[in-house]
Amino acid sequence: MPPTVSPTTAGSLRLVGLTKRYRTGDQALSDVTLEVPPGQVLGLIGPSGAGKSTLIRCINRLVEPSAGRVFLDETEITALHAGGLRRARRRMGMIFQEYALVERLTVMENVLSGRLGYVSFWRSLFRRFPPRDIENAFRLLERVGLTEHADKRADALSGGQRQRVGIARALAQEPELLLVDEPTASLDPKTSRQIMRLIREVCAERGLAAIVNIHDVALAQQFMMRIVGLRAGRVVYDGPPEGLTPAVLTEIYGEEDWGPLKPAQTDEEADDAAGIPDDQDIARAL
Amino acid sequence: MSGAGQPLWRRRSRAAELLRWLGWLLLVLLFVVCWTLMTQEQIWEFVWDAPTQAADLFSRMVPPRWSYMDSLWLPLWDTLNIATLGTLLALLIAVPVAFLAARNTTPSLLLVRPVALFIIVASRSVNALIWALLLVTILGPGLLAGVIAIALRSVGFIGKLLYEAIEEIDTRQVEAVRATGAGPAQVLDYGIVPQILPAFAGIAVFRWDINIRESTVLGLVGAGGIGLQLKASVDVLAWPQVTLIFIVILATVIASEWLSARVRRALI
Amino acid sequence: MTRPASRTTRTSPVPSETAEPTLRDQAPRRHQSRDWPSHWRRPPLIADARLRWALIIAVACYLVLGIGSLEVNWARVADGWERGLRFLGGFLQPDFQSRWGDIEQGLMESLTMTLTATVVGVLISVPIGIGAARNLAPMPVYLLCRGIIAVSRSLQEIIVAILFVAMVGFGPLAGFLTLAFATIGFLSKLLAEDIEEIDAAQAEAVRATGASWLQVLNYAVQPQVMPRLIGLSLYRLDINFRESAVIGIVGAGGVGATLNTAIDRYEYDSAAAVLLLIIAIVMLTEYSSSWVRRQVQ
CATH class of the missing domain: 1.10.3720.10 (MetI-like)
Structure with missing residues (x-):
């Protein structure tokens, strides 16, 4: 039986008093305490700036929390040093807003980059991944429906396809937990639903827990098992999707913000990676 | 014209305008000073002679010596x-x-x-x-x-x-x-x-x-x-x-x- | 639709778009997987293997031949080693005093010719730049101006300096002419490109x-390219100063002559002093010109 299909039973996440204050003085998170049992798919909703992204990034410490503790099973992630943290990050697959694929690498390399925490630098430098990883990567590409695209460059794919690669990359880590940050922020409604469904499916197949940041309340209600509402860095709602009454939504999003839901944040700059310098740049460097 | 903000804005604009002209004036002055400093030891006879020199130089430069190409x-x-x-x-x-x-x-x-x-x-x-x-x-x-x-x-x-x-x-x-x-x-x-x-x-x-x-x-x-x-x-x-x-x-x-x-x- | 994608939809555990997801009850699904390759290579940059190897071999041959042509005289290098160390030592203990008269005069010449050459060069570049913009100039003018730019850009400053020294004699005037000439090629080209890129709708x-044509220039073109022109002029000021330190080697005035003398006499501490002064002035002009650019924008 292929190893990725076996459901993991581990992967319970516990946040205790998690607090983040940025150097600018912004209080992004205040004393957040949460427990996510294995296999639970939890949706995190709240207005922009409520601290959703910060919360997700504090879990794998892409953002360093100011106070509080994070546990993955028995491991205290907040107590780890560089090497231990890298090993812990392998256990948490992350899926990003705007996909965050390495645009100029092939789809296959992007999926294999999920194995970076497991292979030595030299193996990864020469793209000599273990046969098992490569088989597995092909299997994951099949699972997300992109087998034919393995050798294409990531920037040749459509938005929905790129996010599927992002999912395959996260799954290549053989994680116990998925951290998902606004996976549908730049996708059209139909593709958004396909992606959300795919995330739900792979979580069910592998028994993965997931925390999903999501700005679209309707999507959250349809696809999440449990909803946590954040407002100004505090948990203001924690319960089933059915509990999201207009009163609760007002509590989360605030009276004046309420009405149509937040529009998707499109970020055009994403495609504008470092290009070839033009004449002006060169004139300055002469 | 009752807003308190408007006269303030005008005054700043006038000051900026003045500063700008001052900047250009300074540049002109600087240019004149630099030019005099640079040319104080210039022997102008050479310069008036330049067209003749250039013509002379040109006449000596053509035609190029193509056979020299072998050693290039x-x-x-x-x-x-x-x-x-x-x-x-x-x-x-x-x-x-x-x-x-x-x-x-x-x-x-x-x-x-x-x-x-x-x-x-x-x-x-x-x-x-x-x-x-x-x-x-x-x-x-x-x-x-x-x-x-x-x-x-x-x-x-x-x-x-x-x-x-x-x-x-x-x-x-x-x-x-x-x-x-x-x-x-x-x-x-x-x-x-x-x-x-x-x-x-x-x-x-x-x-x-x-x-x-x-x-x-x-x-x-x-x-x-x-x-x-x-x-x-x-x-x-x-x-x-x-x-x-x-x-x-x-x-x-x-x-x-x-x-x-x-x-x-x-x-x- | 591709085969794997259709399989995904067929075995999808969430029944349909409209149904509420009831995944909690569903058992994890098993895939019937086919065998996948356990070997994968990144597709090479050049697909044609023969061409790829030909290029690799050609590059390797060139490197062998090129490095072989260096003909290093190791005895001479060993001799020079001590001088190299003295030069590095000179950087740590630069000697500003003993040649200060020469250095001061050289710097003065460099600075004055930098400024005058930049101003004159910019003034001449503007009409040439306008003439070299295809959207403003008629064809004959365009070709003439592009020709001037091409000549100015392909002649090295030092070569131009040799010619000007031959024409007007030694001294900073030759340097001034050289730098002004070089400025024209640099600035007109970038200015012409800027003008060609302006918003056509406004014009x-x-x-x-x-x-009239002049009014179009004044109302539609000038406001759009002016800040860039100032920015580019300041960059050129910077470049001209650095070039002014070189053309002295062939007698066109400036601090280059001082530097040349110091190096020829192996006075590395004086040479280091000149170099440090050049670096300091370049840093200063760079900072002040970026300040001015911020003010302009």
């Missing part, structure tokens, strides 16, 4: 080598310097970055010809001095453009690689290098083109290449040979510019 | 009011 092929090959090897050497030095200078990859903002930036500024400030002048007295005349001079001058140019490219990368791609549990070297390899590779190739080709130009004159100070022949010809006032050398240099420069433009277009 | 709108 080897210096031309040397010139090409100085530019190419110098560019390669510069790339070897500039890449680590650029990573040390870029805000997002430097190991230390306070200690390492200023040193790397100083290397870049120092290299950019000093022309290849001056580096060559120095190196010829240290290493002796020859191609090696030329190669190193070109490299020393190019480090700053390549380093500056490259570190700016590194600072402009998409940080989310880097974050995503970091989130997989990759080590720092792997983050560099998968997250940063693919993003700057096109910029890197473009910069390298562009600098190679500039270096072809620069290496044609390095021989003036003894650092090899076609400039050696130029100096020898100017020293003995063999103007027809000088003309031929100019033509060869011009052709080389145009060819290299055409080549580098083509390669850069292919890269984009 | 169109002004032209539609019945404005």
Whole structure:
């Protein structure tokens, strides 16, 4: 039986008093305490700036929390040093807003980059991944429906396809937990639903827990098992999707913000990676 | 006109306007002062004589001495080598310097970055010809001095453009690689290098083109290449040979510019 | 649709778009997987293997030949080693005093010719730049201006300096002419490109009011390219100063002559002093010009 299909039973996440204050003085998170049992798919909703992204990034410490503790099973992630943290990050697959694929690498390399925490630098430098990883990567590409695209460059794919690669990359880590940050922020409604469904499916197949940041309340209600509402860095709602009454939504999003839901944040700059310098740049460097 | 904000805005605008005119006036004054300082020892008879001199020079320069071409092929090959090897050497030095200078990859903002930036500024400030002048007295005349001079001058140019490219990368791609549990070297390899590779190739080709130009004159100070022949010809006032050398240099420069433009277009 | 994608939809555990997801009850699904390759290579940059190898071999041959042509005289290098160390030592203990008269005069010449050459060069570049912009100039003017730019850009400063010294004699005037000439090629080209990139709609709108060619220039073109022109002029000021330190080698005035003398006499501490001064002035102009650019924008 292929190893990725076996459901993991581990992967319970516990946040205790998690607090983040940025150097600018912004209080992004205040004393957040949460427990996510294995296999639970939890949706995190709240207005922009409520601290959703910060919360997700504090879990794998892409953002360093100011106070509080994070546990993955028995491991205290907040107590780890560089090497231990890298090993812990392998256990948490992350899926990003705007996909965050390495645009100029092939789809296959992007999926294999999920194995970076497991292979030595030299193996990864020469793209000599273990046969098992490569088989597995092909299997994951099949699972997300992109087998034919393995050798294409990531920037040749459509938005929905790129996010599927992002999912395959996260799954290549053989994680116990998925951290998902606004996976549908730049996708059209139909593709958004396909992606959300795919995330739900792979979580069910592998028994993965997931925390999903999501700005679209309707999507959250349809696809999440449990909803946590954040407002100004505090948990203001924690319960089933059915509990999201207009009163609760007002509590989360605030009276004046309420009405149509937040529009998707499109970020055009994403495609504008470092290009070839033009004449002006060169004139300055002469 | 009752708002309190409007007169305030006008006053500032008038002050700005005044400052602007003052700036231009200062520039004119500075120009006049500089001009007088510069020309106080100028012997103007020479200048009035210049058209005759130019005509005379021109008459002695044409026709070019085509037969001299036979002894230019080897210096031309040397010139090409100085530019190419110098560019390669510069790339070897500039890449680590650029990573040390870029805000997002430097190991230390306070200690390492200023040193790397100083290397870049120092290299950019000093022309290849001056580096060559120095190196010829240290290493002796020859191609090696030329190669190193070109490299020393190019480090700053390549380093500056490259570190700016590194600072402009998409940080989310880097974050995503970091989130997989990759080590720092792997983050560099998968997250940063693919993003700057096109910029890197473009910069390298562009600098190679500039270096072809620069290496044609390095021989003036003894650092090899076609400039050696130029100096020898100017020293003995063999103007027809000088003309031929100019033509060869011009052709080389145009060819290299055409080549580098083509390669850069292919890269984009 | 591709085969794997259709399989995904067929075995999808969430039944349909409209249904509420009831995944909690569903058992993990098993895939019937086919065998996948355990070997994968990144597709090479050049697909044609023969061409790829030909290029690799050609590059290797060139490197061998090129490095072989260096003909390093190791005995001479060993001799020079001591001088190299003395030069590095000179950087640590630069000697500003003993040649201060020469250095001061050289710097003065460099600075004055930098400024005058930049001002004159910019003034001449503007009409040439306008003439070299395809959207403003008629064809004959365009070709003439592009020709001037091409000549100015392909001639090295030092070569131009040799010619000007031959014409007007030694001294900073030859340097001034050289730098002004080089400025024209640099600035006109970038200016012409800027003008060609301006918003055509604005020029169109002004032209539609019945404005003359000069009025179009004044109302539609100038506001759009002025800040860039100032920025580019400041860059060129910087470049001209650095070039002014070189053309002295062939007698066109400036601090280059001082430097040349110092190096020829092996006075590395004085040479280091000159180099440090050049670096300091370049840094200063760079900082102040970036300040001015910020003020302009």
